[in-house]
Amino acid sequence: MATFEIRSLVKRFGKFTALDGVNMSADAGEVHAFLGPNGAGKTTTIRCMLAILKATSGTVTLFGRDAWKDAVELHRRVAFVPGDVNLWGNLTGGEVIDLFLSMRRAGKPDKARYDKYVSLFDFDPGKKCRTYSKGNRQKVALVAALVSDAELFILDEPTSGLDPLMEKIFQDSVLELKQSGRTVLLSSHIMSEVEKLADTVSIIRGGKVVENGTMAELTSKARGKTLEELFLSEYEGAG
Amino acid sequence: MAGFSNYFRFILKRERAVGLTWFVCMVAFEAGLASVFSGMFSDAESMRAMAFTMNTPAMVALMGPVYGLESLTPAIIMAQECLVWFFIAAAVMNIFFVVRHTRADEELGRHEMLRALPVGRLTGAASTLTGAFALNAAITLASALGLIALNADGATAAGAFAYALSIGAVGFLFAALTLLFAQLFSTPRGVSGAAFAVMGVFYVLRMSGDMNGNALSAVSPMGLGLKVQPFWLNGFAPVVILLTEAAVVAAAALAVCANRDLGGGIIPARKGKARASRFLRGEFGLAWRLSRGTIFAWSAGIFALGATYGAAAGTIDQFAAGNEMFSKMLASAGAASVADSYTAMVFAIGALLCSVPVINIAGKIRAEEKRGRLEQILAKSVPRERMFLSYIALAFVTSLATLALMAIGFYIAAGGMKPGALLTAAFEYLPALWLMLGLTVLLAGAVPKLAGLIWAVFAYAFAVFYFGKLLRLPELAAKLSPFGYIPQLPSQEFALVPLLVPALLAVAVCAAGVAGFGRRDVG
Numbered sequence A: 001m002a003t004f005e006i007r008s009l010v011k012r013f014g015k016f017t018a019l020d021g022v023n024m025s026a027d028a029g030e031v032h033a034f035l036g037p038n039g040a041g042k043t044t045t046i047r048c049m050l051a052i053l054k055a056t057s058g059t060v061t062l063f064g065r066d067a068w069k070d071a072v073e074l075h076r077r078v079a080f081v082p083g084d085v086n087l088w089g090n091l092t093g094g095e096v097i098d099l100f101l102s103m104r105r106a107g108k109p110d111k112a113r114y115d116k117y118v119s120l121f122d123f124d125p126g127k128k129c130r131t132y133s134k135g136n137r138q139k140v141a142l143v144a145a146l147v148s149d150a151e152l153f154i155l156d157e158p159t160s161g162l163d164p165l166m167e168k169i170f171q172d173s174v175l176e177l178k179q180s181g182r183t184v185l186l187s188s189h190i191m192s193e194v195e196k197l198a199d200t201v202s203i204i205r206g207g208k209v210v211e212n213g214t215m216a217e218l219t220s221k222a223r224g225k226t227l228e229e230l231f232l233s234e235y236e237g238a239g
Numbered sequence B: 001m002a003g004f005s006n007y008f009r010f011i012l013k014r015e016r017a018v019g020l021t022w023f024v025c026m027v028a029f030e031a032g033l034a035s036v037f038s039g040m041f042s043d044a045e046s047m048r049a050m051a052f053t054m055n056t057p058a059m060v061a062l063m064g065p066v067y068g069l070e071s072l073t074p075a076i077i078m079a080q081e082c083l084v085w086f087f088i089a090a091a092v093m094n095i096f097f098v099v100r101h102t103r104a105d106e107e108l109g110r111h112e113m114l115r116a117l118p119v120g121r122l123t124g125a126a127s128t129l130t131g132a133f134a135l136n137a138a139i140t141l142a143s144a145l146g147l148i149a150l151n152a153d154g155a156t157a158a159g160a161f162a163y164a165l166s167i168g169a170v171g172f173l174f175a176a177l178t179l180l181f182a183q184l185f186s187t188p189r190g191v192s193g194a195a196f197a198v199m200g201v202f203y204v205l206r207m208s209g210d211m212n213g214n215a216l217s218a219v220s221p222m223g224l225g226l227k228v229q230p231f232w233l234n235g236f237a238p239v240v241i242l243l244t245e246a247a248v249v250a251a252a253a254l255a256v257c258a259n260r261d262l263g264g265g266i267i268p269a270r271k272g273k274a275r276a277s278r279f280l281r282g283e284f285g286l287a288w289r290l291s292r293g294t295i296f297a298w299s300a301g302i303f304a305l306g307a308t309y310g311a312a313a314g315t316i317d318q319f320a321a322g323n324e325m326f327s328k329m330l331a332s333a334g335a336a337s338v339a340d341s342y343t344a345m346v347f348a349i350g351a352l353l354c355s356v357p358v359i360n361i362a363g364k365i366r367a368e369e370k371r372g373r374l375e376q377i378l379a380k381s382v383p384r385e386r387m388f389l390s391y392i393a394l395a396f397v398t399s400l401a402t403l404a405l406m407a408i409g410f411y412i413a414a415g416g417m418k419p420g421a422l423l424t425a426a427f428e429y430l431p432a433l434w435l436m437l438g439l440t441v442l443l444a445g446a447v448p449k450l451a452g453l454i455w456a457v458f459a460y461a462f463a464v465f466y467f468g469k470l471l472r473l474p475e476l477a478a479k480l481s482p483f484g485y486i487p488q489l490p491s492q493e494f495a496l497v498p499l500l501v502p503a504l505l506a507v508a509v510c511a512a513g514v515a516g517f518g519r520r521d522v523g
Ligand SMILES: Nc1ncnc2c1ncn2[C@@H]1O[C@H](COP(=O)(O)OP(=O)(O)OP(=O)(O)O)[C@@H](O)[C@H]1O
Pocket: A013, A016, A018, A036, A037, A038, A039, A040, A041, A042, A043, A044, A045, B523
């Protein structure tokens, strides 16, 4: 059974069609990269998966269950990192992490995991969120996600604003998740990150998935071109 | 001063939209209301009748002492009715202006960018102050000229300038005060919080001074501003005093500014806890944490308001003794009913104010959504309805708490009144508050794009209550306000049906709002 499966997903905002029949899926233990130019529909797809947006038509299932109807139950098994982390200025980072963990309703979080990720990301949880830089706000959501023992990680440009050192730590953490059989959906604009982490890839453009397959398939398709060049031609619509 | 003119031009550029809007609105109302008032009275008798209703304790407490009874003009009545509100509007404008260009800028890092330019340490503060002065001066001049041009009944040139200058001077004093707070506190919230608290204190001082006829009203800049008595005395001395006070405060602010670090305040921001307390768990914990500041601040404010009016209730006799016109009125109407109508009026105003925190908390989920925080919450194992109901429950508690505290404050300060009757009179407004709550929920939940409309409902309720009798609006206009059905105890009779209808309606719209929220897109 696929960990998540999206079939013919359509999402309209008024007259504007943001998603025009998206198909995508990933199995347990897979890191699935989700690529595409700005405004292609990556965030919209992810919001439909998380029942933040209601699909106009099509089906989205997580662990074989309907992502909209069973959202509250399903979210115990899901961790989410948005690309733009907006926090409460008068709460500390540590308070937000604890709050997020309590709202997952998946039991008491592991103290050792908490300490591990706080120190790995060199994060100061005692500061008010309004004083955090962009990268530090991102760390709040990342630490909260990684500490939670979820089965599906939905990461929407999770490393925007992280410095190269933190980027490296993030990549190591994702590889660890993969080894322990977790599924990761990684929307990203960073090609090196995708090359290093992804097993399978979907490329979306104008609300349609224009390419998908394993990294190996894509590499053979690239025929001498670097992956980056292949992606660029897909983005431009020439491929 | 290095870079002053560049910096000042930068401020002007950024004020094109907001500053201009304030300018247009302030001038339009300051000058425009004159024509409304000059058309309102047919003869001297109707003006005297108006002055009668304004010379009651509740009205004096609200708007300041009545003057110029010897030869009333519509302009004098306008000044008595409106001046104190313009002081408040000008204060709000100046507080926001200064916060915008000082602390809010520093927090967003824009200030650092500017400081990297060849700009002196004091340039930012000095340019902000100059900008505030220019804004107030422009509004003052345009309003005075507008008043003269409209040539309304009783609006002399000297009066027009006295009127506009008193507003400008009070406003600029608030700019200076806010600039000082911007040096002391390190967050925009801290700065505006302190400035608004001081504004409240000034208002209460004025109220108490005006009720008891003592010097406290001159201590408050608002009371001092009223002493100008535009279109009658046209006393310019208070304006000079206000501007001197502003200059002293501004000098103090600049002195502190010259000696502090960028980003720092004299009063440091507290360092927070690294772990969440037991109470910050789940959606209710979050809702409580985000609302408790509003709940505490408004509860304290409403309690103080109740107490202030209550204290004034005790001095109605004194007030009557020193006021010939009022004592005549008292004699003709019977003492009991005057005290009752005072209480009824105070509670009606207080209840309207209580709806502000109720609306704010009930609609918080929409504010959270717009700031992009709600999606992270809904990505957790959180039922949408439960998140919404947490805010609704807190708004409900707030409606009970604020009304109760208003009555308790009134009771304690007034002395010798029946607590049960006061509490009943206050709780009568619960259905109206619930209807406001329900409408907020309906708008935020089911039609989020129109969520701001609830403030139009609030403004309407306020306007109907305040101007309804004055403008002789039809009965229907009052009934369209959620507060329109509530019998005003203790001066009117108690009735159950007018309370049940809004209460049931509130439940219905609330349910519709929550259901709508469960079905719609978020973000
Ligand atoms: N609530 C909304 N109402 C109307 N249009 C929307 C809404 N949300 C997204 N869109 C539109 O849908 C399209 C897809 O946006 P989306 O945010 O999914 O892009 P994305 O692939 O995540 O882009 P990026 O790489 O910049 O993050 C865009 O054209 C966007 O303007």
